[in-house]
Amino acid sequence: MTATIDRPQTIAGPPRRALLRMLAVMSTDRLGMMTDAARRYGDASRLPVGHKTLYFFNHPKHVKHVLTDNGANYRKGIGLVHARRALGDGLLTSEGELWHEQRKVIQPAFRARRVAEQAGTIAEEADRLVARLRDAARAGRPVEVTDALTELTLGVLGRALLNADLSRFPGIGASFAAVQDQAMFELATLSTVPTWVPLPKQRRFRRARAHLQSVVDQLVREHDDGGDPENDVLSRLIASAAKEADPRVGRIRIRDELVTLLLAGHETTASTLSWTLHMLDEHPQVWERLHAEATSVLGGSGPVTADALHGLRYTTMVIEEVMRLYPPVWLLPRAAIGPDVVGGFPVPAGADVLVCPYTLHRHPAFWDDPERFDPERFDPDRPTDRPRYAYVPFGAGQRFCVGNSLGMMEAVLVTAILARDLRLRKIPGRTVVAEPMLSLRVRGGLSMTVQDA
DSSP states (O other): OOOOOSSOOOOBOOOGGGHHHHHHHHHHOHHHHHHHHHHHHTTEEEEEETTEEEEEEOSHHHHHIIIIITGGGEEEOTTHHHHHHHHOSSTTTOOHHHHHHHHHHHGGGGOHHHHHTTHHHHHHHHHHHHHHHHHHHHTTOOEEHHHHHHHHHHHHHIIIIISOOGGGSTTHHHHHHHHHHHHHHHHHHTTOSOTTSOOHHHHHHHHHHHHHHHHHHHHHHHOOTTSOTTTOHHHHHHHHHTTOSSHHHHHHHHHHHHHHHHHHHHHHHHHHHHHHHHHHHHOHHHHHHHHHHHHHHHOSSSOOOTTHHHHOHHHHHHHHHHHHHSOSSOOEEEEESSOEEETTEEEOTTOEEEEOHHHHTTOTTTSSSTTSOOGGGGOTTSOOOOOGGGOOTTOOGGGSOTTHHHHHHHHHHHHHHHHHHEEEEEOTTOOOOEEESSSEEETTOOEEEEEEO
16 A cells, blocks of 8 residues: 555554553564554554654655655654663764764764775685684584674674774673663663663663673773774774863763664674575575675685675675665654654654664565565666665665665675585574564574585
């Protein structure tokens, strides 16, 4: 069902008396809530959830209006606002002048030239992952690949952005997971539970935040002045924090920014790679073609540069299709600063507005057979009249993901190296379920067996 978007309309949705049921659903089945709303009410709906009313828009023209055309009228919304209690004021949650200053500090690390220089780092980390997976295969045991991919993506970010080896810090991945769990708890409870309440989840979060603060402090202490101050993120954050009159504020700023940058950067790419391995096992003919391309382009060994991406055309199509079905950022929440009209639907000032890439990428008006996995959709030689804003895996507008180029290159190169060297298969009988956290991850992880390709 596609809404008419050119005239004023009454926005549909569940009755107000459903607010408690909707609050429970948001806690237990967020993807189901969004999918059901799109199916029942079309491209615009009003969802009562607890003491809030959420305005959900699911048409490319709506998305363009909220994220780009009138993006200045929208700030971060439900979820990210509540995640601030867990994440602090990092780039993901900050607003206004602070956000602009943080973006200016971080941006040079993601310039095209510097991103291209990280191809060798990515390939080295991927080769190490292959070696670890082969060790597990020789031991005759399956591998929890989500954990392995998290280790890889943290390794890439540590070397690429901080010139640091994060493997020196045991438990850092678990601490990031605890912070993410707390951020989603804040969303599900709308931040109504004080952080001092001694729930097991909140105790884990407090320990994790203290651990991550100690990691950041050690990185700052060990940081030398020999890095490139124009490109090295840690150097730029230290210099920026030094401008704060209160050293404690500067210390917290560095922590918030690094925790946010590393959490968002490693989690989204690890999730995309997990879903890619799942889909390659589900579609062996896709793996065969991908394996042949990777073998041809990368060869058996040797250095890998960003130029390899030009030859990994089918691999890129596979990653794009994986991100269509399982977008790493599954929800883009906004809050209206002033009143607006979105596609003919009135939105009051202060309203919580939702854009959901997960449902948008499965919209039957813009995607043929939308539930089917088909990398050929993204063949650059295939003509399409699909609207630009029907596909937003990295968001859009001024908040477009700063690390999109690095994340995309990492996903393509790691997938190609894994497909060249290994064949990974899921444990028979295992059901794979999506879990919508800050990213769209595989619930409970993904256990796979490992064979040489």
